[in-house]
Amino acid sequence: MNGGVTDRICTKERDIDYLTLLAKQYPSISAATTEIINLQAILDLPKGTEHFISDVHGEYESFRHVLKNASGVVKTKINEIFGNALRESEKQDLATLIYYPEEKLDQIDISERDMKDWYTTALYRLIQVAKRVSSKYTRSKVRKAFPTEFAYILEELINESEDRINKQEYYNRIIETIVELDRAKAFIVAISNLIQRLSIDRLHIIGDVFDRGPGADIIMDTLESYHSMDFQWGNHDIIWMGAAAGSPALICNVIRITARYDNLTILEDRYGINLLPLARFASDHYKDHDLKPFWPKGSDSLAKSQKDLEMTALMHKAIFMIQMKLEGQLIYRHPEYRMNDRMILDVIDYEKGNVIIDGKEYKLSSCDFPTIDPKNPFLLTDEEKELMERLVNSFQNSYRLNEHMRILYSKGSMYLVFNQNLLIHGCIPLNSDGTFMPVNIDGEECVGRDAMDRLERLARQGYYDNDPIRREAGQDAMWYLWCGPASPLFAKSKMATFERYFLAEKETHKEVNNAYYLNRDNVEWIEKILEEFDLDPNTSHMVNGHVPVKVVKGESPIKANGKLLVIDGGFSKAYQKETGIAGYTLIYNSHGLKLVSHEPFESTAKAIEEGMDIVSTMVVLENLRDRRRVSDTDIGLELKLQVEDLLQLVAAYRKGYIIEKK
Structure with missing residues (x-):
């Protein structure tokens, strides 16, 4: 080793203290230099293969096969x-x-x-x-x-x-x-x-494991034991995280969606949530009501009896009406959310059966609201209060559910910067002029990366904080992440659930996407976002899920000259008619980036019996002339720092600052 390398030594007391601790692990020049040689060799190896998957939505067979x-x-x-x-x-x-x-x-x-x-x-x-x-x-x-x-x-x-x-x-x-x-x-x-x-060195899940499909819990079991994985929270994940934390509004959303897709078994049989009190309540108050908007979706429903489907629809309607009340209360205590238009129950004329949406009056398809007091529409009845207390207790005490949620908290985050790529499920909300859209957090307008960091802290606070006031504030923030207009996980003008259930006019169902989604091909906008996260826009990429790419209509998942890659291609069967394929995955290996589109996967049984693989088409997005090495990765940066520390330790031995141990 030349003198220039071995002579470098910082004599600050704290550096000597640190090197003394390092010497316990490498007690001699020989031990330290051997490790330097080992680390330098690792730095020259090709980088491992990263695998990106998004929006699986409970389709566990396709997920496991991929x-x-x-x-x-x-x-x-x-x-x-x-x-x-x-x-x-x-x-x-x-x-x-x-x-x-x-x-x-x-x-x-x-x-x-x-x-x-x-x-x-x-x-x-x-x-x-x-x-x-x-x-x-x-x-x-x-x-x-x-x-x-x-x-x-x-x-x-x-x-x-x-x-x-x-x-x-x-x-x-x-x-x-x-x-x-x-x-x-x-x-x-x-x-x-x-x-x-x-074959996969690192797995990135770009959000939305939960809802719609039948096996989110099976996917979570797979991820729990996976050797190297990170998770960027999606809007459908955040409601399950909030429900497990005890948020009444998010518990209602989770039950409503599982009922909508005829998937209550995941709650009852897989997570042990007691829904019998809800079934009794629904039977008592919503029997013989109009249940057509609440009838379960999905082909699996064809195998069920009319009685079972009716019970699911009853529970669906009952929990939605409680949801509307709880969300109204939540919006009232958070005027900074600017979501008063979503309270709705107080702009219904219960005698005429009309409602005012965006300043216009519409006729409701049904006005069967037996548990709503028109004078106090957001007030829960005593029965509803008791029911919610039991449901909150059941969600908070489900061992398996909370085990899975803790995986999302320990391995997950709102976003991840990894190997010079920005991974985020939804977006960074933008105004129509390309500036960052602010969200009010604790009375302060926050934008961009700062907003993401603060929202993540609140999501963790909502689950872990022992103080009930702070815990509720965190859970309310998680609800906002689910459906708020400036939420990076949602980023639409509104969630028009009430309108879809009770209004025939399609104009009221429309949820306008944030300006980000209308301008994803704008290179300057995407570069600005990358720079917000301290990334070089010339070499970095942004990877999204959330909004399905409509391949069947000619839409490309490659946006902004390849700086943005959208990999929601329809793993969920509910989206496959819309997308025309059955999902995207992204591969990033030492040779570059490859986007893989997948045809529908019939079943695991067919794959085993007949050797039927998923038909996949691979497109090379970026072919690197020089292979990426470990030295080019985040891990490589850590290894380089270790090498630098070890070089200083060797110099400290040779200069006499630290004594070798034999």
């Missing part, structure tokens, strides 16, 4: 390795084995005599794929991904070349022994899971 096939990356690796050496059917069988090893092994129908050959062939092929996906990582990182049971064997097989003469027999003998000892099945499962894990 994770297992890494948006087609696994199939690509198989094609690169085997090319024409394998038939297409063989490559598809190998891919399916990697995605669903246990299920595929259970389906194998060959004689016991041929099983040994089948296992041996499968193991050789799987090892080749594992070598390819692990090649960009250090041995240490790959080793940490090994299952304990097979760690030593996997390390030997993956890190050794079987064509080396001195090792070939050793390599072959390991595989033969695995098969002979009847451990091939367990080993295939282990190595397949390893391939899946190494």
Whole structure:
């Protein structure tokens, strides 16, 4: 090491104190220099593959399959390795084995005599794929991904070349022994899971796991054990977070939406929420009312009895009327939200059955509001108060629900700046002139990044704070994030739920998007947002979800000359007619950015039985001439700082400030 490097040493007392602590971990020049060499080598490795997914909305089968096939990356690796050496059917069988090893092994129908050959062939092929996906990582990182049971064997097989003469027999003998000892099945499962894990280095969820689809809880179970993941909260996530925190208004929204999509089982059976009191209340007060606007959506409803559907519709209407009251109270205590137009219950003429919306009078399709006192329309009845107390208690004490919400709090945030990209579910709300739209927080007008940071703090306060006043203030902010006009998670003029239920005129249903969404192709606007987050607009990108890209109408997910990428392509079946596809994912590896569009996924069963993969189309957005290295990433920056500290420690040893320990 040259003198210029080793001579650098800061003699400030605090720096010596820090280096003394560092010396406990690296007690000698040898230990410190060895680590420097190791870190410098890591910095030169290709960066790991990042995988971006958005707006899954409970479609757990599609979500899990996209994770297992890494948006087609696994199939690509198989094609690169085997090319024409394998038939297409063989490559598809190998891919399916990697995605669903246990299920595929259970389906194998060959004689016991041929099983040994089948296992041996499968193991050789799987090892080749594992070598390819692990090649960009250090041995240490790959080793940490090994299952304990097979760690030593996997390390030997993956890190050794079987064509080396001195090792070939050793390599072959390991595989033969695995098969002979009847451990091939367990080993295939282990190595397949390893391939899946190494194919995605970091998973980014750009919001909205919850609502509409049937399996948000299953997705959360998957994320809970995922090796490297972050989460940018979506508006449909924030209402579940607020409901678990105990917000009555958000509890009503969660129940209403699950009833609307005929998905109350996720609350009752999966999260243990007791909805029986609501069912009784709804039967007592809304029986024989007009339930047509509240009838459940979705094809699954066809398999249910008329009685079950009617009960869901009754509960749907009952909880919505309570929601309207609670939201009116919330808006009243927060005039700074400027949402008085959403109170609605106090501008209804209950005798004539009319309502005033945006200064115009409309006829209600129904005026069956048995629990509303026209003189005090936002006042809960005693029964409603008791019902809400029981529901709040049930949500706050659901162990599994709160376990999932804590994942969103610990791994999630309003936005994330990662590897020079800005990840946010919705947007940064803008005025029509491109300036940042202010939101009033604690009596102060806040914009841009500052508003995002403050809103995130309030969302955490609403869940964790022990002070009831501060906790309620945080929960109210979460409600605003759900439906407020300057909310970066919603950013529309209004949420026209009441109008959709009770007014036939389509003009009243319209929710006008924030100016951001009308100008997403404006390069200057997107560059301004990137700069707000201290990013270089020449090299950085913004990644969004939230508003589905209408591919069927010719809309492109690539906005503002590629500076903005919108990856909500319709994972939710409710949106697929609108989008024309079944979701986007984004891949960012050492070679650049690739956008992957997916066709509808039929089922896991079809994928296993018939080898049916998701049909995906990959578009290269940015192909880098020089591969991105770890040194170009956020982790690389941390490693460089560690190297700098270690260089100072070496200099401190050599200058005599710190004494080596042998």
